[in-house]
Amino acid sequence: MSQPVFLIVDDQKSIAQVLKQKLSVQSTLPIKICHSLAETQMLLATGVTIEVALCDQNLADAPHGETIKYLLQQHIPTVVFSASFYDGKDGGNHYKKIADFVMKDSPAALDYAVNIMLNLSQNAQRQVWLLTSNQSNYAQKLINMLHLQRYQVQTFEKPEKIQQQLTSETPNIILIEDATNLKQEAVYQFIEEVRQGYNLNQLPMMICESSENIYSAIKMMKYGVNDFFNTSFTAEEFYVRLKQNIELSDSYHAIEDISRTDALTKIFNRRYFFESAEKKFAKLQQAQKPFFVLMADIDHFKQVNDTYGHQKGDEAIIFVAKQLQEFFSEYLVARFGGEEFCVFGELSNLDQIEQRCEAFRIHIETESDIATKIQFTVSLGLCSSGMNIDQAFNLADEALYRSKNNGRNKLSHC
Numbered sequence: 001m002s003q004p005v006f007l008i009v010d011d012q013k014s015i016a017q018v019l020k021q022k023l024s025v026q027s028t029l030p031i032k033i034c035h036s037l038a039e040t041q042m043l044l045a046t047g048v049t050i051e052v053a054l055c056d057q058n059l060a061d062a063p064h065g066e067t068i069k070y071l072l073q074q075h076i077p078t079v080v081f082s083a084s085f086y087d088g089k090d091g092g093n094h095y096k097k098i099a100d101f102v103m104k105d106s107p108a109a110l111d112y113a114v115n116i117m118l119n120l121s122q123n124a125q126r127q128v129w130l131l132t133s134n135q136s137n138y139a140q141k142l143i144n145m146l147h148l149q150r151y152q153v154q155t156f157e158k159p160e161k162i163q164q165q166l167t168s169e170t171p172n173i174i175l176i177e178d179a180t181n182l183k184q185e186a187v188y189q190f191i192e193e194v195r196q197g198y199n200l201n202q203l204p205m206m207i208c209e210s211s212e213n214i215y216s217a218i219k220m221m222k223y224g225v226n227d228f229f230n231t232s233f234t235a236e237e238f239y240v241r242l243k244q245n246i247e248l249s250d251s252y253h254a255i256e257d258i259s260r261t262d263a264l265t266k267i268f269n270r271r272y273f274f275e276s277a278e279k280k281f282a283k284l285q286q287a288q289k290p291f292f293v294l295m296a297d298i299d300h301f302k303q304v305n306d307t308y309g310h311q312k313g314d315e316a317i318i319f320v321a322k323q324l325q326e327f328f329s330e331y332l333v334a335r336f337g338g339e340e341f342c343v344f345g346e347l348s349n350l351d352q353i354e355q356r357c358e359a360f361r362i363h364i365e366t367e368s369d370i371a372t373k374i375q376f377t378v379s380l381g382l383c384s385s386g387m388n389i390d391q392a393f394n395l396a397d398e399a400l401y402r403s404k405n406n407g408r409n410k411l412s413h414c
């Protein structure tokens with residue numbers, strides 16, 4: 001299938017060009033421009049898939065929003081870009097199907113329009129979980145509105161069902177539609193339980209309350225709901241709040257990713273390793289399951305840097321990180337800094353892990369030359385005992401230094 005494209009329909013050529021330029025800075029998808037209804041029809045006749053269209057309301061050959069109507073008939077997510085409020089006076093109910101509306105009233109509107117297009121494009125990958133105990137008309141209206149903005153929607157009748165699904169996946173936001181029809185205590189308990197696993201930024205929640213029940217909404221917010229919306233909200237008001245809550249959470253996740261990732265190799269860093277390994281270690285101990293810690297260190301790395309330069313040294317580090325991730329893909333792999341790495345995980349079979357460590361050591365010895373044009377080796381230290389993660393890590397480190405002292409390019413056990 002060919003790549004979808006963004007479509008900009010505007011008879012003001014300069015505006016269309018500025019929009020295209022701004023959009024191209026932030027997206028790799030192709031962008032098509034049309035200046036009339038006829039051009040739009042010709043483009044669509046080629047069979048191209050439109051990701052999102054931004055369409056001026058009035059064009060020379062379509063003075064009453066006919067282009068918008070045409071795009072909507074083709075089921076294309078369409079944002080209306082107009083100097084006057086789009087009221088759908090051209091007859092028909094199709095205006096209810098527009099994904100969003102942007103007022104063409106200032107230079108800032110161009111940035112906002114681009115932001116809306118990108119957001120609609122991303123929404124196709126965003127999950128909204130809706131807790132609704134009855135299939136009310138409002139719940140259905142909400143689902144339709146979410147679909148118009150391309151969100152993936154899953155509905156749940158009971159809080160327990162959401163809890164259950166949270167063990168395997170996390171949505172971008174949870175909407176609680178009719179708390180009044182659910183037992184209040186159950187809703188409070190649900191919010192509290194969600195907040196034990198996720199903070200306000202990690203998983204936002206919004207609650208729907210009628211204007212008369214505003215105090216209930218505020219109480220829910222005290223319990224850990226981020227925001228509320230009510231049945232009297234316009235679609236635009238609801239979309240803006242939803243978008244802001246999701247974007248805030250996205251930014252938080254992006255910062256969280258940066259803070260746990262090693263900049264050179266893009267694998268986890270030391271800080272995240274200990275944070276995560278401690279939790280995993282506690283779970284394994286509780287279940288009385290064995291574990292292992294593997295330390296890996298490139299041999300004579302100073303010499304590698306001195307002989308081939310720092311950049312080649314970096315390539316060697318990246319190569320080892322990638323290979324470790326491949327050989328130990330089901331475990332926690334991190335760079336500790338410099339040329340030192342660590343792996344942690346559940347030990348299902350000691351022989352198998354030893355064999356894998358050996359295979360990894362031999363792979364670096366034989367493949368490093370081919371991949372990086374310099375030949376180097378690694379020393380390894382393996383440990384499967386210790387009262388806590390720090391002790392296990394120290395024991396693995398001691399084993400690693402035995403490998404170093406015994407001639408390097410070896411695996412030692414604690």
Ligand SMILES: Nc1nc2c(ncn2[C@@H]2O[C@H](COP(=O)(O)OP(=O)(O)OP(=O)(O)O)[C@@H](O)[C@H]2O)c(=O)[nH]1
Pocket residue numbers: 264297298299300301302303305309310311312313314317337338339404408
């Ligand atoms: N290229 C590169 N070098 C780094 C980086 N971080 C640390 N180093 C270098 O890694 C080298 C580590 O050297 P040493 O700790 O003496 O160890 P070694 O030369 O590998 O010797 P053994 O571990 O005993 O085999 C130092 O020269 C550091 O400057 C990095 O991110 N990139």
